[in-house]
Each structure stands twice: as C-alpha cells, then as structure tokens.
Amino acid sequence: MRNKILFAILSFLFLFMVHSGLFGQEYYLKLKERDRNLINEHITRVVSIHKIEGENIYAFANEEELAKIRAYGYAPELLKHPSDTYRNLDMATNIDQMADWDRYPTYEVYRAMMKRFEAQFPELCRLDSIGTTIKGRKLYVLKITSQVDELLPKPEMFYTSSIHGNETTGFVLMLRLADHLLQNYGSDSRVTKMLNESVIYLNPAANPDGTYKSGNHTVAGATRGNANGKDMNRNFPDPRVGTYPSGPHQPETIAMMEFAQSKNLSLSANFHDGAELINYPWDAWVSSERKHADHNWFEAISIQWADQVHSNSPQGYFFPGYTHGGDWYVVAGGRQDYMNYWHHCREVTLELHDNFLTATELLPSFWNYQKESLLSYIEWLQTGVSGTVMNEAGVPLEARITVLNHDKDESWVRSNPYHGHYLRMLEPGTWQLEFSAFGYVPQVLEVEVTDIDSSQTLNVILKKAVTTSIAGRVYEFGTNKPLKDVEVSLKNTPHIALTDSSGWFQMDSVSIGNFELRIAKEGFITSLNEVELDTTQQIIELFLFPGDPESFEEGLTPGFLTETNPWTIVNDVSYDGLSSLKSGEISHNRTSTVSIPLKIAARGEISFALKTSSEASYDFLKFYINGEEKAAWSGETDWTVATFAVDTGMQVFEWKYIKDQADTGGSDAAWIDQIVFPQSFQQVSFEILSSSSGEPVNEALIQFDSKSQLTDQAGIFVFSEVLRGTKIYEVSKDGFQNVVDTLVVSFVNVFNKVYLEEIPTYSIMFTVIGSGLPVKDAKIEIYDNILWTDNEGTATTHGLFARNYEYIISAEGYNPYTGVIDLKADTQLVVMLSPVLTEDPAEVGVFWKAFPNPFSDQLHLMFKPDSSGPLLIEVFDPAGKRVFEINEDGMESHGSSLVLNGLDQLQKGIYFLRILAGKEILVQKVVKVE
Numbered sequence: 005m006r007n008k009i010l011f012a013i014l015s016f017l018f019l020f021m022v023h024s025g026l027f028g029q030e031y032y033l034k035l036k037e038r039d040r041n042l043i044n045e046h047i048t049r050v051v052s053i054h055k056i057e058g059e060n061i062y063a064f065a066n067e068e069e070l071a072k073i074r075a076y077g078y079a080p081e082l083l084k085h086p087s088d089t090y091r092n093l094d095m096a097t098n099i100d101q102m103a104d105w106d107r108y109p110t111y112e113v114y115r116a117m118m119k120r121f122e123a124q125f126p127e128l129c130r131l132d133s134i135g136t137t138i139k140g141r142k143l144y145v146l147k148i149t150s151q152v153d154e155l156l157p158k159p160e161m162f163y164t165s166s167i168h169g170n171e172t173t174g175f176v177l178m179l180r181l182a183d184h185l186l187q188n189y190g191s192d193s194r195v196t197k198m199l200n201e202s203v204i205y206l207n208p209a210a211n212p213d214g215t216y217k218s219g220n221h222t223v224a225g226a227t228r229g230n231a232n233g234k235d236m237n238r239n240f241p242d243p244r245v246g247t248y249p250s251g252p253h254q255p256e257t258i259a260m261m262e263f264a265q266s267k268n269l270s271l272s273a274n275f276h277d278g279a280e281l282i283n284y285p286w287d288a289w290v291s292s293e294r295k296h297a298d299h300n301w302f303e304a305i306s307i308q309w310a311d312q313v314h315s316n317s318p319q320g321y322f323f324p325g326y327t328h329g330g331d332w333y334v335v336a337g338g339r340q341d342y343m344n345y346w347h348h349c350r351e352v353t354l355e356l357h358d359n360f361l362t363a364t365e366l367l368p369s370f371w372n373y374q375k376e377s378l379l380s381y382i383e384w385l386q387t388g389v390s391g392t393v394m395n396e397a398g399v400p401l402e403a404r405i406t407v408l409n410h411d412k413d414e415s416w417v418r419s420n421p422y423h424g425h426y427l428r429m430l431e432p433g434t435w436q437l438e439f440s441a442f443g444y445v446p447q448v449l450e451v452e453v454t455d456i457d458s459s460q461t462l463n464v465i466l467k468k469a470v471t472t473s474i475a476g477r478v479y480e481f482g483t484n485k486p487l488k489d490v491e492v493s494l495k496n497t498p499h500i501a502l503t504d505s506s507g508w509f510q511m512d513s514v515s516i517g518n519f520e521l522r523i524a525k526e527g528f529i530t531s532l533n534e535v536e537l538d539t540t541q542q543i544i545e546l547f548l549f550p551g552d553p554e555s556f557e558e559g560l561t562p563g564f565l566t567e568t569n570p571w572t573i574v575n576d577v578s579y580d581g582l583s584s585l586k587s588g589e590i591s592h593n594r595t596s597t598v599s600i601p602l603k604i605a606a607r608g609e610i611s612f613a614l615k616t617s618s619e620a621s622y623d624f625l626k627f628y629i630n631g632e633e634k635a636a637w638s639g640e641t642d643w644t645v646a647t648f649a650v651d652t653g654m655q656v657f658e659w660k661y662i663k664d665q666a667d668t669g670g671s672d673a674a675w676i677d678q679i680v681f682p683q684s685f686q687q688v689s690f691e692i693l694s695s696s697s698g699e700p701v702n703e704a705l706i707q708f709d710s711k712s713q714l715t716d717q718a719g720i721f722v723f724s725e726v727l728r729g730t731k732i733y734e735v736s737k738d739g740f741q742n743v744v745d746t747l748v749v750s751f752v753n754v755f756n757k758v759y760l761e762e763i764p765t766y767s768i769m770f771t772v773i774g775s776g777l778p779v780k781d782a783k784i785e786i787y788d789n790i791l792w793t794d795n796e797g798t799a800t801t802h803g804l805f806a807r808n809y810e811y812i813i814s815a816e817g818y819n820p821y822t823g824v825i826d827l828k829a830d831t832q833l834v835v836m837l838s839p840v841l842t843e844d845p846a847e848v849g850v851f852w853k854a855f856p857n858p859f860s861d862q863l864h865l866m867f868k869p870d871s872s873g874p875l876l877i878e879v880f881d882p883a884g885k886r887v888f889e890i891n892e893d894g895m896e897s898h899g900s901s902l903v904l905n906g907l908d909q910l911q912k913g914i915y916f917l918r919i920l921a922g923k924e925i926l927v928q929k930v931v932k933v934e
C-alpha cells in the first residue's frame with residue numbers, strides 16, 4: 005500500500021512538472037457567474053468552458069487567458085488539472101497490446117495501426133494524412149467503404165475525435181470502430197450494407213500534439229489545447245462571431261477546413277469528454293434566438309443516440325443525454341457550427357465521459373455503451389431523400405438541393421460533382437425540394453417523408469437552361485468615354501468578361517433568368533445591376549462613375565460623425581496619400597465610433613482599407629451597415645481592403661473600435677482609409693438673393709444637375725436627389741448678372757446661397773416739341789416700350805440698361821423722328837419735330853422762312869411785312885440741346901428779311917431754329933454746311 009501511494013504521489017509530481025513545462029501551462033479553473041449573457045457573450049470567449057454547474061463554471065485556460073479572465077474581474081479558483089489526477093493510463097507499445105482495446109496506443113503504435121488497417125483491407129480502407137501538426141505529427145483520416153478506390157454514388161460521413169487532446173475516450177473508440185467495420189465486412193450483414201452504401205471517414209486523433217503533450221510514449225499530461233495552447237474547438241469560422249473568433253486559424257484547424265471543403269459530407273460527429281451528452285446545433289445561438297432548420301430532426305436523432313446509450317449502459321451514465329448546444333452554453337468558433345454552416349453538413353458534438361483522460365481499464369465499457377449509437381448514427385445515411393442529379397446526357401451535376409420554405413442558415417445540401425449523389429435527411433412531412441445547378445433549369449419536386457428513418461430514391465435529371473447572350477458597352481459617366489478593362493460579371497455564375505478598348509463586352513451561353521450584373525474597375529464606383537435575360541440578345545449600355553475615394557487627406561470630410569472618443573486624422577499611417585482615420589484613444593470597455601449616413605442611389609459595394617493593431621481576439625475593429633455587423637478584425641492586421649454589398653436607400657456605415665474589459669495589444673488602435681462608397685444622393689438647396697438688397701429673388705432660373713428650375717417666393721429651390729461630384733450651376737434672372745459657378749457635392753446636404761448682382765438701369769425723359777410748342781400724344785418707341793407724351797410733351801421710360809438705344813417719335817402733323825442714344829445715365833431729351841409742310845409757308849400762314857437752307861455762314865430770315873418783328877431766335881441741336889440764342893441785337897434788317905449773325909460759330913449739322921415773334925412761335929429745321 006505504502007509503495008503504491010508513494011508511486012501515486014511521484015506520478016502526480018512528475019505529471020505536474022510536465023504540465024508546467026516547456027510550452028506554457030494549461031490551467032483548469034473554477035469561477036462563479038450566474039448571468040447567462042455574461043457567460044455566453046464574454047466568459048466563453050476568454051476561457052474554454054468545460055461545464056457549468058449552477059453558478060460554477062469549470063474551464064480550461066492558457067496563461068494569457070487566465071490573465072484575461074482575472075482582468076475581467078473574476079477570481080478563478082485554480083483546480084488540479086484533470087490530467088494531473090492519477091489514473092491508469094496503460095500504453096500499448098506494440099499493436100498486439102491493443103488487442104483488448106484497454107490501452108492507449110503510443111503515437112508510433114497509433115501510426116502503425118492506421119497503416120495496418122489499410123494494409124490488411126486494401127479493398128475497404130485508405131489511409132490519408134490531411135495535414136501535419138505544429139510538432140510535425142500526422143492528422144490521419146481513414147476512408148472506409150467497399151470498393152474504396154472507386155468514386156461511387158454513396159453518401160459520406162465523418163467521425164473525428166480528441167480535438168481536445170485530453171479527451172481521449174473517442175480516440176480509442178474510433179480505432180476500435182475502424183477495426184469493427186473492417187473485420188466484419190462480408191460476415192456481418194449490417195456492417196456489409198453500411199460499407200456498401202456509405203463512405204465513412206475516421207479521424208481518431210484530431211489534436212495529437214495535445215494528446216501526446218508529454219511525448220509520443222504517453223498520453224499522460226495531455227492538454228486540451230494544441231502545441232500553441234490554443235483550443236481548436238474555438239478556432240473555426242463562426243456564423244455569429246466571424247472568421248477568426250479566436251485569432252488566426254491554427255495549422256490543425258486549416259487542415260480540417262481543407263478536408264471538409266474537399267468532401268461532400270452529409271453527416272458527422274466530433275467526440276469529446278468532460279460531460280455525457282450529445283450536443284446539436286447551434287452552439288452559436290441559444291435555441292430561443294435561432295434554431296437550425298433541421299432542429300426537430302437533430303433533436304430526434306439525438307434522442308435516439310441517448311436512448312440507445314441508456315439501453316446499453318448502467319444507470320446514471322450519459323445524462324443529461326442531449327442538448328441544443330447554445331442552451332448548454334454558447335461557444336464561438338466550434339467545429340460543429342462551422343461544418344453545418346459552411347459545409348451544409350449535419351454535425352453533432354458527442355461528450356462521451358464526464359471525466360478527462362479516461363482510465364484505460366474503462367475504455368472497453370465505453371465501447372459497449374456507445375457501439376450501438378455509433379453504428380446507428382452511420383445508418384442515418386440510409387434515410388431521407390437521396391439519389392443523383394444528372395443532366396440529360398448523364399453527366400453528374402453539382403446541384404444545390406433546397407427544401408423550400410424550410411431551409412435557412414445554409415442548411416441546403418449539394419450533390420457530389422463526381423457522381424451526382426445527394427442526400428437530404430428530413431423530418432416527416434410533405435416537402436418541396438428544389439434542385440438547381442448552374443446552367444440548368446431548376447426543378448421543384450414534392451416528396452412525402454412518412455417517418456424520420458424512411459428512405460426514398462429520387463433521381464433528378466436537369467434540363468439545360470435556354471441560353472442567350474448578353475453584350476454591351478461601358479462608358480465613363482460624364483465624359484461618355486468608353487472604358488477598357490472593366491470587369492463585367494454575372495454574380496453567382498462563372499460568367500466574367502473584360503471590356504475591350506471600345507468598352508465592349510460579350511458573354512455567350514448565359515442561362516436565361518434574373519441575374520445581378522457586376523461592373524467594376526479600379527478608380528470607379530462598382531455598380532450592381534439587375535438584369536433579366538431572355539432569349540433575345542441583350543445589348544446594354546452602362547455608365548461607371550469615377551471613383552471618389554475618401555482618403556482623409558484634407559481633414560475629416562463633412563458627413564462623417566464621430567463624437568465621444570472621436571476618430572482623428574493621422575499623418576503617420578496611411579493606405580494611400582499621407583493620411584488616414586484612426587480610432588480614438590480609449591480605455592477598457594469603451595468604444596470609439598465613426599459613422600456616416602448616406603442615401604444610396606443604386607445597389608453597389610462599399611470598399612475600404614483597414615488596419616488593426618490590437619489585443620488579438622479581444623479588442624476589435626467592427627464594421628456595420630445599418631447596425632448589422634458585417635466583419636470584425638483584431639490583432640495585427642496589415643492594410644487590407646474589405647468589400648461589402650450595399651442596398652439602395654438610407655444606409656448607415658459605421659466603424660467601431662471596441663475594447664473589452666482588460667488589456668491592450670499592439671498600438672491599441674484601428675485605422676481606415678480610402679473608402680469607396682456606392683453612389684449616394686444628397687439634397688442640394690439653392691437660395692437666391694439680391695446682392696444689393698439681400699432680398700430673395702423669385703423666379704430666378706437655376707440650371708443644375710441637368711435640370712432647370714425656378715425659385716419660389718422665398719428665392720428657394722431644392723434639388724432632392726443629387727449624385728456626388730463636382731457640378732456646374734447657372735443662375736439667371738432679368739435685371740441681374742448671371743452667375744455660373746461649380747459646387748462640390750459629397751456626403752452632406754448642401755445649402756447654397758447665391759447672391760445676384762443687380763444690373764443698373766436708367767431713365768430717359770423725353771420732351772417733344774413741335775412748332776415751338778409741347779407735342780401731346782406723341783408716340784415714342786424705344787426698345788420694347790411705347791410711350792405717349794403728356795400735356796407738357798413729356799414721357800419717361802425707366803429700367804433701361806446702359807447701351808445704345810434707337811428711338812422713334814411720331815406725332816400727327818409732324819415728320820417721324822428717329823434718334824439714337826448711348827445711354828450711360830438718367831437723361832433728359834428734348835426732341836423737335838418738324839411739321840409736315842405741304843405748301844409754301846407764306847401761303848399757309850407761315851410767316852417766317854430761313855434761307856439759304858442749307859447755309860454756310862449767313863442765314864437770312866424772310867418775313868411778312870405786316871408781322872411783328874422777332875424778339876428771340878433759339879437754336880437747338882438734334883438732341884434737343886439749346887446751342888445758341890440770337891436776340892434783336894444779333895439781327896440786321898435787310899428790307900423784308902433779317903440777317904442772323906453768329907451762326908458761323910456753329911459746327912456743321914442739323915439745327916432747329918425756334919423763332920419767337922410776338923405771340924407766334926415757329927420752328928424751322930436748317931442745315932449748316934462748310
């Protein structure tokens with residue numbers, strides 16, 4: 005006894021030393037938390053939860069994760085690592101020692117066993133290594149099926165164990181299952197049928213670096229994590245959290261992802277220890293939030309698994325037996341959800357044993373408990389609706405099989421392109437199955453599933469879709485220049501074309517139907533266009549807007565909103581140019597947000613460059629559209645460009661740098677740069693005002709954005725949907741100088757005040773004189789106006805611009821008069837009209853007559869002897885200006901005529917003499933010559 009106890013103590017010490025040894029320690033801990041939200045949102049992201057009992061959470065953590073959970077404010081109690089508890093871990097050092105399945109194989113024996121399966125059963129078994137671990141160990145997968153080298157139309161399934169290296173029950177069970185299947189093929193009808201009708205992949209050790217942490221010779225000291233201390237069942241892309249829920253993918257994770265991608269797995273299970281139950285999707289969400297489309301089916305097969313285990317095991321084993329994953333506790337980055345979401349598989353998680361590193365003497369019991377369930381699970385492959393999808397020529401097709409009004413969250417399945425086989429396991433019901441393949445006419449077939457374990461064959465032949473061609477030309481918007489090397493593609497099809505130098509593209513043999521045409525060229529705004537293709541060839545013209553990337557070179561562009569913990573422009577880091585936008589400096593639990601709301605004009609894409617330097621997996625840059633998280637980055641991310649589709653309508657683009665409760669990493673920041681937004685509308689308002697009075701100018705004509713609009717009473721017009729860009733506008737209004745200018749429309753509504761300068765106007769006051777008297781009702785035509793003189797012979801016109809005007813004055817009894825004025829100021833004009841002379845003036849009572857006319861120096865004035873002498877003679881020029889005056893002193897009498905002196909001073913031209921003689925006033929036109 006004593007010796008045995010001493011041995012146990014020594015073993016414990018030895019194992020403990022191994023644990024705290026070479027590559028960082030793995031801790032097992034207990035902490036208290038009752039809040040399910042905190043557990044599902046935070047704790048599960050920091051430590052690797054093993055189980056939850058009431059408020060007690062048992063979990064594994066590496067050094068970093070332990071520090072982290074402490075920083076979160078928890079005081080975890082460190083427990084003895086399960087691997088440090090003494091138990092029998094008998095190792096088989098040769099294959100023969102595995103005969104009773106009550107030992108763990110050394111790594112070398114494991115390899116030898118895997119190789120021997122293949123060697124002993126070459127018709128049934130192929131060994132493949134799907135990758136290599138960090139420490140150089142192999143990730144082996146056995147393929148087990150009849151005619152193993154043939155690609156036959158059979159459904160495929162996958163069992164994998166011990167992704168947590170210290171959860172080893174499944175490791176030996178997988179080896180034993182392989183042996184059972186291979187040994188019994190041909191003798192046991194159940195196994196024979198299984199291998200004839202299905203392909204089984206077995207991966208006994210998914211984390212050999214964790215299992216053989218202490219060396220190839222022992223599983224003692226096995227760890228949950230891999231050689232990097234990473235829990236790989238938190239390391240897969242997650243449908244809720246994103247691609248990197250716990251930092252970069254580990255080599256083992258990548259190998260598993262590549263394997264899944266290369267197969268068409270219908271069913272799988274991942275084996276663990278630490279609890280006793282079957283766990284079905286989703287792990288990412290609690291069932292009240294989101295259920296898998298096949299939730300009922302998953303529950304039914306889980307109940308079957310648990311029931312069969314209960315029938316084959318002692319009372320008390322395998323409880324609670326089954327659970328929806330998220331309802332147990334939410335996991336981010338688990339393999340199960342990854343397989344179901346990204347590979348349309350049906351994967352469950354099996355917890356075989358409440359404890360870790362199962363003692364070797366217990367291993368045969370677990371086989372007995374689980375064997376029937378392990379075999380029955382494989383037999384689900386023989387249920388549901390299955391068959392092949394081919395074309396009319398018998399060529400297998402990779403088709404998508406969707407259960408209409410049922411499938412969601414990527415739950416559709418696909419047919420295997422090598423032989424066209426598909427399998428859609430379904431709960432009972434009447435279902436519409438849609439079979440669709442690129443280039444073929446989709447087919448919807450109704451099936452009736454009577455029982456969950458019933459099966460039916462439905463072979464489908466898809467007809468080639470009628471094809472057409474689509475061609476067109478792509479131009480630059482604005483310049484209408486054809487664009488070369490534009491990438492034109494039909495989304496979700498392989499069709500892609502580049503435009504030639506004339507902007508021309510063509511795609512032939514395109515299925516008819518509705519598609520989205522994507523037009524992209526660097527330096528331009530990517531556009532997405534709905535196209536409806538029918539049998540007639542379509543030729544379309546497309547215009548690309550020049551890209552207007554926002555590169556933050558001139559400060560924070562109006563439109564971006566950032567308030568508390570604002571993002572700021574920095575000049576030391578940039579993707580293009582000199583500047584970029586950097587998240588604000590924040591402390592723990594804080595967020596720095598920058599956002600911009602835009603009314604998107606047409607479906608398109610947003611792309612932007614980003615960089616992060618933060619605490620990996622905990623402090624994130626997250627991008628949202630309308631509050632929906634689109635992507636997240638953390639750790640060291642060098643400049644990378646991200647692109648997301650954007651719908652029309654109001655969209656809010658938001659970048660958040662979010663820090664968790666504790667710790668920082670790197671520069672503790674995120675940067676964004678060179679954002680290319682889809683085309684957006686802004687509102688542009690014009691208010692037109694007079695520059696002199698400041699008053700609104702109504703009915704001013706605004707030509708802008710290919711439209712012409714008049715301002716209202718308040719001098720305003722609003723253009724509601726204006727695309728971004730630099731635009732010319734012109735405002736015109738009578739009496740004002742035209743204004744032509746450019747306006748830059750970017751991300752905010754524009755309110756543009758335009759002041760118009762009034763053009764000065766002048767008035768002309770006409771005084772029309774005829775026969776020495778004011779002429780009433782003389783008609784004056786000037787520009788557009790017609791004026792009539794009043795009793796004083798005057799008429800005034802206003803509002804004339806500075807320029808030359810011709811005017812015509814006419815009045816009854818007078819010769820029409822035409823004059824020209826170069827208007828530069830308010831002006832008074834006196835115009836003398838000459839009477840129409842029909843007879844000799846003497847005979848019609850005109851007493852006075854000047855001669856000679858024209859004259860050069862002397863002018864004589866003849867008069868009737870009985871008339872009274874003149875008192876005054878005034879001389880006017882044609883503009884009506886009085887230029888000379890002669891009184892009696894300036895006149896010499898020569899019989900019946902007078903000689904007028906002083907007229908030799910006048911320049912040559914036309915003059916009017918206004919003769920006042922007694923009560924008579926006479927006007928006579930005279931012409932002076934040299």
Ligand SMILES: [Zn+2]
Binds near residue numbers: 168275276277278
């Ligand atoms: Zn596990």
